[in-house]
Amino acid sequence: MSGIEIGAATTPSIRLRRKIDLAVQPYAQSCRTLVTHPRLADFWPQFLLTQHQIIRATVPLTEAAAERADKMAAADPAASGLARYLKEHVKEELGHDDLLLDDLELLGVKRATALSRIPSPTVASLVGAQYYWIHHHHPIAFLGFVALMEGHPPTPKLIQTLISATGFPHAAFQTLTEHGELDPGHRDRLYRTIDALPLTAEHETLMGISAMHSATLLPPTIEEILEQG
Amino acid sequence: MATELPPHVKKYLDDMEVSADALPQDAWETFASLSGGEILLLRKLRKDLEKADVDVVIKVH
Numbered sequence: 545m546s547g548i549e550i551g552a553a554t555t556p557s558i559r560l561r562r563k564i565d566l567a568v569q570p571y572a573q574s575c576r577t578l579v580t581h582p583r584l585a586d587f588w589p590q591f592l593l594t595q596h597q598i599i600r601a602t603v604p605l606t607e608a609a610a611e612r613a614d615k616m617a618a619a620d621p622a623a624s625g626l627a628r629y630l631k632e633h634v635k636e637e638l639g640h641d642d643l644l645l646d647d648l649e650l651l652g653v654k655r656a657t658a659l660s661r662i663p664s665p666t667v668a669s670l671v672g673a674q675y676y677w678i679h680h681h682h683p684i685a686f687l688g689f690v691a692l693m694e695g696h697p698p699t700p701k702l703i704q705t706l707i708s709a710t711g712f713p714h715a716a717f718q719t720l721t722e723h724g725e726l727d728p729g730h731r732d733r734l735y736r737t738i739d740a741l742p743l744t745a746e747h748e749t750l751m752g753i754s755a756m757h758s759a760t761l762l763p764p765t766i767e768e769i770l771e772q773g
Numbered sequence: 774m775a776t777e778l779p780p781h782v783k784k785y786l787d788d789m790e791v792s793a794d795a796l797p798q799d800a801w802e803t804f805a806s807l808s809g810g811e812i813l814l815l816r817k818l819r820k821d822l823e824k825a826d827v828d829v830v831i832k833v834h
Contacts, residue, residue: 554802559802559803559806562799562800562803563806563807563811565827566803566815567815567818568827568830569818569827570818571830572829572830575829575830575831576829578831579829579831591831595832599834637834640834690834693832693834694834696827696830696832698830699828701828702828702829702831706831720831723834727834730834748806749810749811752807752808752811753808753810753811753814756811756814756815757814759814759818762832763818
């Protein structure tokens with residue numbers, strides 16, 4: 545297939561999406577295993593606890609990335625646009641961790657219990673890698689993480705499947721429902737931002753590595769729950 | 774712009790027993806754009822390229 549020129553008809557966001565589509569397949573398989581598991585109701589609160597441990601870091605991570613981008617803006621043409629996007633993204637994500645704690649309370653998990661659980665090394669690696677790239681390389685890496693996490697929002701059909709399979713009330717799926725409604729808009733704004741930024745090839749590679757590294761750590765978050773029984 | 778796959782991508786596809794010639798154009802372009810680091814991450818996933826049902830993906834952000 546030689547002779548094809550890459551990049552001519554695609555944009556940075558399309559290239560990033562394609563990389564994510566490639567890397568997210570194992571996580572999709574892990575989700576399938578969880579959703580079809582006969583003990584889904586037993587595992588669901590633990591799954592939400594893990595999700596909370598991840599999303600409680602979203603706003604602090606975004607603020608850290610925005611602060612670093614601000615500091616780089618004078619010398620880096622991509623950083624000022626990145627900082628503007630991130631400051632808006634903070635507003636998009638505020639309170640989502642609290643909403644998930646509300647869902648957990650409806651399942652009988654107290655807020656104090658949820659907050660006292662020690663996050664797994666997998667969760668720390670997933671979130672911690674972003675802090676490393678933000679502080680020690682370039683905050684554009686964080687957009688790869690955001691693109692992965694905003695992609696594939698939960699569908700109403702999936703949420704209904706989860707309600708039926710667990711027997712838990714619809715009210716306990718408020719976080720998933722809200723993300724199903726909000727994520728597509730957030731995702732579209734992210735893609736528009738990525739395509740508008742003056743990105744270099746290195747920026748694109750860094751976003752790809754960030755997204756794909758994160759994708760390698762998502763399947764273990766489910767496998768560890770299932771293994772602990 | 775690349776007109777052929779980089780050596781690290783060719784080796785990955787060979788190892789996965791995937792023919793580059795059989796890839797759809799968008800997949801070919803995606804692989805052509807992957808850095809060595811990104812290929813290492815694909816290897817870490819230790820999965821083949823078989824498509825899964827992404828409608829079942831559950832995560833929030």
